[in-house]
Amino acid sequence: MVDEILAGPPGEAEGPPVEPAQPRVGIHGGGFGDRIYSGVITLSALCVPALLLLIFWVITKAGWLALHTFGFGFLTSSQWDSVKQQYGAAPALYGTLVSSFVALVLATPLALGVAIFLSEFAPAWLRRPVAFLVDLLAAIPSVVYGLWGIFVLVPFLRSWVMPFLRDTLHLGATPFFSGPAYGPSMLAAGVILAIMILPYISAVSREVLMAVPRSQREAALALGATRWEMLWGAAIPFARSGIAGGVILGLGRALGETMAVTMVIGNRQEIATSLFAPGYTMASLIANQFTEATSDLNLSALMAVGFVLFVVTLLVNAGARWLVWRTSLETSI
Amino acid sequence: MPASEALARARADAADLAAQPARMEVRELNAHFGVVHAVKDVSMPIPEKRVTAVIGPSGCGKSTFLRTLNRMHETVPTARISGTVLLDGQDIYAPAVDPVSVRRHVGMVFQRPTAFPTKSVRGNVAAGLGVLRSVGERVDVDERVEEALRRAALWDEVKDRLDVSALELSGGQQQRLCIARALAMNPGVLLLDEPTASLDPLSTEKVEDLVRQLREDITVVMVTHNMEQAARVSDQTGFFLHGELVELSPTSQLFTRPGDTRTEAYITGRFG
Numbered sequence A: 001m002v003d004e005i006l007a008g009p010p011g012e013a014e015g016p017p018v019e020p021a022q023p024r025v026g027i028h029g030g031g032f033g034d035r036i037y038s039g040v041i042t043l044s045a046l047c048v049p050a051l052l053l054l055i056f057w058v059i060t061k062a063g064w065l066a067l068h069t070f071g072f073g074f075l076t077s078s079q080w081d082s083v084k085q086q087y088g089a090a091p092a093l094y095g096t097l098v099s100s101f102v103a104l105v106l107a108t109p110l111a112l113g114v115a116i117f118l119s120e121f122a123p124a125w126l127r128r129p130v131a132f133l134v135d136l137l138a139a140i141p142s143v144v145y146g147l148w149g150i151f152v153l154v155p156f157l158r159s160w161v162m163p164f165l166r167d168t169l170h171l172g173a174t175p176f177f178s179g180p181a182y183g184p185s186m187l188a189a190g191v192i193l194a195i196m197i198l199p200y201i202s203a204v205s206r207e208v209l210m211a212v213p214r215s216q217r218e219a220a221l222a223l224g225a226t227r228w229e230m231l232w233g234a235a236i237p238f239a240r241s242g243i244a245g246g247v248i249l250g251l252g253r254a255l256g257e258t259m260a261v262t263m264v265i266g267n268r269q270e271i272a273t274s275l276f277a278p279g280y281t282m283a284s285l286i287a288n289q290f291t292e293a294t295s296d297l298n299l300s301a302l303m304a305v306g307f308v309l310f311v312v313t314l315l316v317n318a319g320a321r322w323l324v325w326r327t328s329l330e331t332s333i
Numbered sequence B: 001m002p003a004s005e006a007l008a009r010a011r012a013d014a015a016d017l018a019a020q021p022a023r024m025e026v027r028e029l030n031a032h033f034g035v036v037h038a039v040k041d042v043s044m045p046i047p048e049k050r051v052t053a054v055i056g057p058s059g060c061g062k063s064t065f066l067r068t069l070n071r072m073h074e075t076v077p078t079a080r081i082s083g084t085v086l087l088d089g090q091d092i093y094a095p096a097v098d099p100v101s102v103r104r105h106v107g108m109v110f111q112r113p114t115a116f117p118t119k120s121v122r123g124n125v126a127a128g129l130g131v132l133r134s135v136g137e138r139v140d141v142d143e144r145v146e147e148a149l150r151r152a153a154l155w156d157e158v159k160d161r162l163d164v165s166a167l168e169l170s171g172g173q174q175q176r177l178c179i180a181r182a183l184a185m186n187p188g189v190l191l192l193d194e195p196t197a198s199l200d201p202l203s204t205e206k207v208e209d210l211v212r213q214l215r216e217d218i219t220v221v222m223v224t225h226n227m228e229q230a231a232r233v234s235d236q237t238g239f240f241l242h243g244e245l246v247e248l249s250p251t252s253q254l255f256t257r258p259g260d261t262r263t264e265a266y267i268t269g270r271f272g
């Protein structure tokens, strides 16, 4: 049977042509098993969106009491008081968005630099080890980042970076870099997050850069472009929607990251424009308060924060995906 | 055409080619990919303002040879090269020569269209102009774009669509766009690697007309699998086999009275 198939189309094969009945046996022989198999596959594929909906439903239900009680004020109020039973998630929402934004601003150029170096300039023997080390950053447990943040990063920011930004560069005049340097701060959270998401952005960017067809690079070189001009004029534009995808992946990680951020952000329920001031994120709010939730409303408020985090993550992802889709439409193959 | 007439024509063509100064000259050129010896000991003058065709069976080293003429060969990591390639009497492989500047003078169009997908039609044609400006040349982009598109016989088809993505053009239009992109740089020599391999007969004809026109101003080296095409547009033809240049003759001679039995076998379709 196999031999006959390997021999090519029946016309070329020697001897009598293959009877159509024979292969049909092969196709239908495992019919029952196939059906079970495809059933199982379909079921597991449906499980994932079902799980998503289930989580969404449970969180919404659990947070409904708080959402109902405080309404839209839940998003705008800065008060989180379990004695007065007043709950508002504004500082945590603000902190989540700002710390992730800072992380993206810091991580994206760095990650892109690493990706460009590894895909374009590094000698072959250096590529694998460096790529491996960068990828390893993603394997470090979050709590270890937190510890490192507390003992190394925060003191370093406090005694060097913050004074440097504020006084030496005179950025203290702007609201973003003013005020006392305590250490635990929005800046610290942003930096930790930047390090944590860097491997994701750089790995994806590296892959898409290496996947840029040779012909595109050669086309640029043949026009008399230098390697650098080829990179910015042909390779990066070609890879840009993939790179954007990597940035979204990183953003998704940053929005939900809990442990390391909790350990360095200072956990204060207040919106401060200065990045030197402590803040809060939604994820760390939930993690910190869950065991101490005293009342139904308190518990429900935490669930509602979870709901908001869920929605924000979905919205940001959807928005970013839409952006990628738009740019790739303009440039589709 | 009577034999004597053909002979006279071949003689006249040979005299014309010999009278023309060599824009480029290849001497004892060898090109390798790792252990593959792709171009073997090739020597060839490339006369100014004439069209040189390169023919030969698949894998015989035509593309590799072409890519040694503008130093694209060395962009392949395993590539090695030895020998001399003169451009206006200067060795382009001399240590002091920057490959980037060679490629600005020797333009190249690849076998398959390589339009930049994220750029518009205009952006594609202008892609190399930024490079020229960075070396201090003054260029009027719109003017150059129009001129290049006109020369590539594409202007009438795209003049109202200069800002759409290059990918909205047909394959044949994209190939002419790539030719326009190379022409916008005003190269003195243009290398064409099977420029009509992916084109329909009508576009092919346009490209051939273009090559004949280019011959007025610049030097063209063209790889082709189509022997009629070589016969139609070229002045001299080189026949490659297994990396060697078997024969280089005036085109009118090579196709009527080949000087080598292997050439004859190839052009009469006995192998290849």
Ligand SMILES: Nc1ncnc2c1ncn2[C@@H]1O[C@H](COP(=O)(O)OP(=O)(O)OP(=O)(O)O)[C@@H](O)[C@H]1O
Binding pocket: B033, B036, B038, B056, B057, B058, B059, B060, B061, B062, B063, B064, B065, B076, B078
């Ligand atoms: N990037 C590469 N790496 C290794 N070997 C290569 C590479 N490109 C070409 N070669 C080899 O070099 C030889 C010449 O190839 P080349 O592409 O020059 O042939 P060609 O005459 O242009 O063929 P075709 O008509 O099919 O385009 C072939 O044996 C090919 O396998």
Ligand SMILES: [Mg+2]
Binding pocket: B062, B063, B064, B111, B193
């Ligand atoms: Mg080729």
